[in-house]
Amino acid sequence: MAAMPDARCAACLTRLPSRARFCPSCGERVQAEESLDIRKTVTVVFCDLVGSTALSRILDPEPLRELMLRYFALMRGCLERHGGVVEKYIGDAVMAVFGVPVVHEDDALRAVRAAAQMRDSLAGFNADVAHGLGVTLNVRIGVNTGSVVAAADPAAAEALISGDAVNLAARLEQHAAPGEVLLGPLTCKALEGVVNYELAPPITMKGFAQPVGPGRLVSVGDADAAVPRRFDLALVNRQDEMALLRRTFEAAVRERGCRTVTLQGDAGIGKSRLAAEFARWARSQGAVVAEGRCPGYGVGGSLTALAQAMRKFLAEARSAAPPESNPPETSPPETDAAEALTILREGLLADDAPGIAPGETVWAIGRVLREIGADRPIVLVLDDMHWAEPSLPAALSAVAAQLSGVALTLLCLTRPDFLSEDGAALGDLPDARLEHVRPLTEDDCYRLVAELDEVVAHDAEMAVRAVSRAEGNPFYLEQIVDVMGDESGQSVPLGVNGLIAYRLDQLATGERRILGLAAVVGRDFTPADLLAAAEDDLAGRLAGVLDGLVRRRLIGRTTAGSSPAYRFDSALIHEVAYDSMPKNWRAAGHERLADRLAGDPGAAEVAGTHWERAWSLRKELGTPEQSRRSLADRAVHALLAGGVRALAGGDPRHAADLLSRALPLCDPDDPRRCELLLRTGEARLMAGEGEAGHRLLTQARDRARAGRNAIIEAHAELQLAYLRPTRQFSALLEKAHETLPVFEQAGDVLGLSRAWLRIGVVEQSRGRHARAVRALRRALGYATRLDAGLEQATVLGALAVSLWVGPLPAHRAIAQCRSLLTEYGPGHRSVRAGLLCPLALLEGMSGAHEEADALLDEAGGIIGELGNARAWAVLPMFVAAAKVLAGDLGAAEAMARQAHAASLKLGDPQLTETTSRDLARVTLLHGRQEEAAELAMDGLPDDMPAAAADRYGLRARIRARQGHAEQALRLSGQAQAFARRTDSPLSRATTCLDHAVILRDLGDVGGSREMARRAAGWFGRKGHVVGLAWTRDLLEGAS
Known part of the structure; x- marks a missing residue:
């Protein structure tokens, strides 16, 4: 078997030439690697000839055979010209796939262009056939995008695939009218805004449970990108790069010479957006600007990008020229500029290729650019240079050498794999500079989200999720925001998936297998993890493969103590790598990892997660329940242990996640279900999900009672007694004493x-x-x-x-x-x-x-890191109290409001009553007694003397402010009576201080002074320095 791209010798790790059979370094035979199937998103085209049966009745078999061979050759040519692989012929139908063996981000666009060309090319074909045979042909076509399983070998000549996406493409073709191209829903979504289509009525198709709503292709247009570029958005934080480009342009103008900048960065990082902004600025400075793009597949010639740019240069120069001048395209025939134009028209501008005399073409380009740049600066932007033919950089160097005295700024855009560190792939361009376009910062991403989608921008959780997944890539961010809330089932947006899958498809089978194992482990992994997940021995080749994956920037090195460790370069690369591996293969890897971790108590949640994943994948594959039962049992055991551990460690959100995932795996008759319900309820309560927690605890209690599980029942009852909205604390105390002997007996x-x-x-x-x-x-x-x-x-x-x-x-x-x-x-x-x-x-x-x-x-x-919802609600209560002590009543009110809102959301009646009173006291200090009265209206039963004392004292002060003296004094007396039932100096001091203020407001100065002195006594006992200052201020005011 020949070597795969970038494969290495298993014996000496030397890089192998493409399709090598022996290692050039050590002479070892290149070992054939076991084939590996890959899951990928592709676009399938079905094309069928309309009325073929009638043709067989009209034509003799010999001309019919010749006609069909010519027809198949025409269809195949259209498909292969756009990068499709013809999988098979089925009678008169042709099936082709775009995305096998290598996925591209524009596979759907390539397929639709091919389909349109297949349909339209029959016009010329029919003119010839009708003249010779008296017949014409017509086709109907179905195009569908979806997930399939295919071989992973990029060198494979065939495209054997399977999946429902194929069936839907076939059904679409069958329901298309003659001359019609029907597009599947995912194809329409992928190309929205790129091709013109109209929605067709939903079609009920054999084998599909729900009607399918296809799109009817109208036209493809000349879009050069599979996803519309959002150049309407503001350019976010590219000041440094723009400054560099402007300085480069100004140097070219000042020195009348050529300056080159190559912007290098990952797909979607914003190179084209930056170039467009620079081009706008350059035009504002009087420059003639033209752009060209290197095509990603075999349409056009080797110099397509230059041909596109030259057409635009000529058009712009012609439109900008004064009426009396002679721009290059209308120069007098005796000049060499006219000769250059003729060469370009007959060669490069006709077919994008240099023709039989490349030197003449290069001379002609240089001559025309010299004419255009005689009195104006020139800016040439070449995008997607990673797709460039080798002849393009050489042609650029040769053109630049002719342009002495011309202010030319050449801007090349490329992805990292195209260039070495010194940018050598661009040849000997003068004054070349390589600039890496960096990812956006987190703050920049949030600014971009605000421009992309108002709904997402105002939903903090969605915005955080989008920014986190995009990891600074603006195109990824656009795509992620665009699909939020989408129900298509695509976890990674199609455009992003295509960009990443293309990179993965460049890997040799062995590299792909190891990257897949790493994805099964998780975003972070170690070589030991991979050895545990593998079904065979990888030790001899693992280090070399990991080094190669690091070079390709798919993974990066990290540290895990003293051992080497790795991390996927982005969460999206990890997702695409994981999803690309066969489900059965992934499930086996998860099982092997979980089995290795099973003996480590600290790794219970990780083992449980791997068993859970294996169970889920086997379920998706249709494995019978009985065969999956052992996986579910082991997952429940490990997730329960991990959840209890996380709960004990003070991480309720993580605990709730682990335990909630274990619940659907736990058999209804499993005795562990009682404890699982209890622990999940506890975790959900602490995570702030009061209603869900209460429901789960009730289920745990009822189930435990029915199963006579006294321990679980006691735990649940103890929790529920605390949660009852109208609870008497005597009932909670009684319940606690009831459960003590149960717990003591059970230890x-x-x-x-x-x-x-x-x-x-x-x-x-x-x-x-x-x-x-x-x-x-x-x-x-x-x-x-x-x-x-x-x-x-x-x-x-x-x-x-x-x-x-x-x-x-x-x-x-x-x-x-x-x-x-x-x-x-x-x-x-x-x-x-x-x-x-x-x-x-x-x-x-x-x-x-x-x-x-x-x-x-x-x-x-x-508290912010731990995710304890109750603690997060209680914290602002303490902050508000501290601000009151410090005399900052404005900050105190803001924090008291935050605490009250959090307690309402939490659904804890005691906490809500407390935060209501705290907020009421602060609003009363601000003089808003009506608002304070409303907040202090409700209260829990009076078997809580400290809370009752504070509540009655607060209401007394409010009633005094409202002019109800008798009620105020009565309520204040009750408050003091409740306080006397406590041993809290603060409770007694506060009720005395409340009474002193009431008496002052009612004009009883002597009584007020007496109560203020009593308050001072209690504050003094506690050592409450601030409280003593409050009473001192009151005494001084009363005197």
């Missing part, structure tokens, strides 16, 4: 920690913080035995709240919080965040406002 340390946590929270909510601290320390002991980060964080956060609000003086509470941070904080970010917020308010009440802000900033950074 369920997690359950014991949670039960004591609930008891502590109830005592805390009742304002009995000394009792709360004792219960919470018991909960902490159990959580510490588990080494469960999330449980520790929850318990320690609650403990710190009681240290903040409870009877312990501030300086001692601060010392205890910092001691807890030292003991439990290292290595546990969620623990640290839970302790930092109450500590910040202790520092704030002590007057250390900058320290409080720093602590809250650190907590915010941690």
Whole structure:
């Protein structure tokens, strides 16, 4: 077997010449590689001759055979001219494929152009046939784009493919009218805005469940790109590149010489857009500008790009010339410019080729350009130089050598594979410079999204997803935004898929196989991962292949400790590489990887993901359920273990993802389903999905009760008791005490920690913080035995709240919080965040406002990364309280509103009631008592004395402001009574301060001073420096 492109010798890793049978370095025979099927998106063309049966009755077999051979040759020529591969003839029908063996980004456009030419070429053919045989031919054609399976060998001569895309193309052809070309839905989508078609009525086709809505081809036009270019958009952050191009142009003008810049960058990075902007600017400076594009396949001649540019140069020069002047095309016949024009008209401008005398063509181009550039600068832009024939760079060098004294700026655009680092592929062009066009920054991408689609720009989640996937490539970003919300099932936009698939199709089979294994592992992988995923021994050739893939910029090197590691250059390359491999092959690779990871507890979620993928792929392939059962069982076990681990580690979003994926794999009768429902419900609750979490917990409880699983039932009941919207805290306390013996008997340390946590929270909510601290320390002991980060964080956060609000003086509470941070904080970010917020308010009440802000900033950074929705709702509550302590009421109101909105979204009744009161207090301080009254209207039952004390005191101040003295005094008295049932100095101080303000507003100065002194006493006990300042201000105002 001959060597594949860029293949290497298995023995010495020397690069092999194309189709080599022996290594030129060591002499080893090139080993034949096992064939590998590839999944790819192609475009299929079916063309059938109309009325062929009638022809056989009219014509003798001999002229009929000759006619059919000529017809097939004509059709084949049209297809192959545009890059199609004829797979087979079926009777009078021709089937061809575009995208096999190598995918191109414009396969759909090539196929439609070929189809149009097949139909239109019959006009001339029929004129000849009608004259000789008295008959004419007509065809009907179907064109369809879709996914197929094909051989991976780029050197293969045949295009054996299979897939539903082929069947649909055949059906479209059968339903087309004579002379009609019908396009499949995906072909229409791929070429929207590029070719002209009209939608045909949906057609019910045999073998398809739903009617298919095809497009009827009207015309192809002369579009040179398969996707419309968005040159209407503002150029985003290309100031440096534009400055370089302008300086190059100005140097060419100043020195009357040739200057060359090559813009090199990946497909879609914005080279053409940048060139178009430069061309507009150059025209504004008086330059004559022309563009040419190298075709990607065999239409036109070797100098097509130059031919296109010369036509535009001549047209622009003619249109810009004054009436009395003689532009090149109308120069006097005795000049050599006229001779040059004649040479170009008869050669290059006629067929895009240099003809039999290339030297004359080059001279003619140079002579005409000298004439055009005699008094004006010239700018020549050549796009897609990676498709250029070898003769083009040589011709450019020869033309440039003739243009002494002409201000010529030559701008070449190419993809990276075309040039060496010094740009040598462009020959000896004068003053050449190579400029790499860099990806856009993240901020630039968001600016581009805002221009592309207003809906996506205003949907933060969609915008983030689009920018993340595009990774700085503006064309990718355009395509991704364009298909958002699309239901075509294309995970990667067609245009992007074509660009990447073309690069993958350049790989040898062995390289493709290893890249596919890497895609199965994930975006990040190590050589050890590939060896584990492979079905045979890759060790001898792995390093060389990986080096080649790095050179091709498909993957890059990273580090994984001391071992070598790699990463796909982009998520999209990873997706296309993964999707291109056969599903059965991928499933086997996933299974091998999962089996290797099965013994590592820390890799449970990774193993579970691979088993899940294998199960899903086997399902798509139609493997019977019984054969997939073992995969599902192993996936459930691993995903459940990984989810519980993520939940304990304080990452509820990740836990919810893992556990939710395990649910559909878990058999309804599987005993693990109870725990899976419970853990998924817990994770969804913590991730902010209150309704879903409540539903799953209810299902877990009911299922556990029916199956007499007391442990799961107790866990679910404990969670649900806390979630009940109208709960009495006495009921929650009762439920916690009920579950304690269940957990104790089972030795369920997690359950014991949670039960004591609930008891502590109830005592805390009742304002009995000394009792709360004792219960919470018991909960902490159990959580510490588990080494469960999330449980520790929850318990320690609650403990710190009681240290903040409870009877312990501030300086001692601060010392205890910092001691807890030292003991439990290292290595546990969620623990640290839970302790930092109450500590910040202790520092704030002590007057250390900058320290409080720093602590809250650190907590915010941690919470933002962890994705704990409840913590994210609670954080602005603490920030608002800190801003009140610092006297910044504007910032306090903004944060209180944010907290209230987050609590409403979360659906936690206690949290919502608390944030309502906090916001009401801030709005009251701003003098908006009516808004405050509305916020303070609702409240939870009065078995929470601390909350009731704050609520009644707040309502009392509102009623006093509204002029209802009697109600205000009664409510304030109730608030103080509730506060006396707590051991919180802050609760007692606040109700005394509220009463002092009410009495002041009612004109009772002496009473106000007395209550202010009482408030000062309680603030003093706590060490609340800011509170003492508040009472001092009130006393001074009262006097």
